[in-house]
Amino acid sequence: MSVTEESPTVKTFVFKTPHPITNIxxxxxELRLTAENGYQAARLYSAVVTGTGKEEVTLTIMNVKNGEVSPYISEDLKVGDEVEIRGPFGKFFIWTGEEYRPVFLVGGGSGVVPLHAIFTxxxxxxxxxxxxxxxSSHTYEEILYKDDFLSSPDVAVTLTRNAPEDWEGLTGRVTKDMLGAIVDSFEAQPICxxxxxxxxxxxxxxxxxxxxIPSTSIKTERFG
Ligand SMILES: Cc1cc2nc3c(=O)[nH]c(=O)nc-3n(C[C@H](O)[C@H](O)[C@H](O)COP(=O)(O)OP(=O)(O)OC[C@H]3O[C@@H](n4cnc5c(N)ncnc54)[C@H](O)[C@@H]3O)c2cc1C
Incomplete structure (x- = not known):
């Protein structure tokens, strides 16, 4: 396992797997932890790296304050520790590359993780x-995958709590106008x-x- 810090509260973990993995x-x-007394807890985490044949699973995990599982993963898991990972799962909230329609991704906080997988x-x-x-990110420091997102003309980031003085992006919560302007900028109606x-x-x-956008063109995934 290797670990990279994405932000003060979010880390990306790469877990070696015993066989090649294919995911979309x-x-x-599902990541399952088992304590010495046999107690188990499992949570779902989105695939960060997708494709065929890699002998590893990459997950980006936010340390949720007072959470049961994510603080343990973020603070206590050490290189060499083994965890149980099952999957991949999910047939609806996926992008296969065969879709010809334009795509509008909208994410908040760690909800951007599967959208980053689709984006890359x-x-x-x-x-x-x-x-x-x-x-939508609370602060500049909390923006995930800055290298991929901040250099792309196809990504708009809005900072909801505070922004650096030289911030040139959007600020405030996502509004109907903000969404409407991006929807209107597509050449055809997007799937969201x-x-x-x-x-x-x-x-x-x-x-x-x-x-x-009709409800049939909106796919959703809820993290908490
Ligand atoms: C399909 C799916 C994919 C997911 N992918 C990811 C992922 O890629 N990365 C990731 O970090 N999480 C992801 N999650 C959320 C993850 O499964 C856990 O819910 C999260 O790690 C919190 O677990 P916990 O045991 O620490 O907190 P819990 O003890 O389960 O919850 C404690 C409190 O924190 C709230 N909470 C839960 N999730 C969040 C959150 N993300 N932000 C703020 N508050 C929260 C809960 O509502 C609850 O009130 C995903 C969830 C789903 C359903």
Whole structure:
């Protein structure tokens, strides 16, 4: 296992697997921990790296304050420790590369993890489908995958709590106008992938419908 810090509260873990893995962008795994007394706890985490034949699983995990599982993974798991990982799972919130329609990704906080997988799968594929991402982060420090996102003209980041003085991106919570402007900028009506905490997903789904996107074109995943 190797670990990279993405932000003050988020780390990316690469777990070696005993056999090659095939997964699709947007899928997730179940990570199960077993204590010495036999107590088990499992949580779902999205695949970060997707494709065929890699003998590893990469997960980006936010340390949720007072959470049962994520603080243990973030603070106590050491290189060499073994964990149980099952999967991949998920047939709906996926992007296979065969989709010809434009794609609008909208993520909040760690909800951006599966969207990043879809974004990089799209970048690395020959897909000509238009793809844009709107990402809501509390602060600049908490923005995940800065190297991929901040250099892309197809990514808009909005900072909801505070922004550096020289920040040139969006600020404040995602509004209906913000979403509507991006929806209107697509050449054709996009299929939308929304991921984050439940309240965020509900608000975005409603705003997308106001912007003219039918519910059948909105895929959602709720993290908590
Ligand atoms: C399909 C799917 C994919 C997921 N992928 C990821 C991923 O890639 N990375 C990731 O970090 N998490 C992901 N999650 C969330 C993850 O499964 C856990 O819910 C999260 O790690 C919290 O677990 P916990 O045991 O630490 O907290 P718990 O003890 O389960 O919960 C403690 C409290 O924290 C809240 N909470 C749960 N998740 C979050 C969150 N993300 N932010 C803020 N508060 C939260 C809960 O509502 C609860 O009130 C995913 C969830 C689903 C359903």
């Amino acid at each position: 962008a947007g899928q997730h795994y 799968a799209h970048r690395d594929s020959k897909s000509k489908a238009e793809m844009k991402l709107l990402y 992938y929304v991921c984050g905490m439940s309240l965020f997903v509900d608000a975005i789904t409603e705003a997308l419908q106001v912007a003219g």
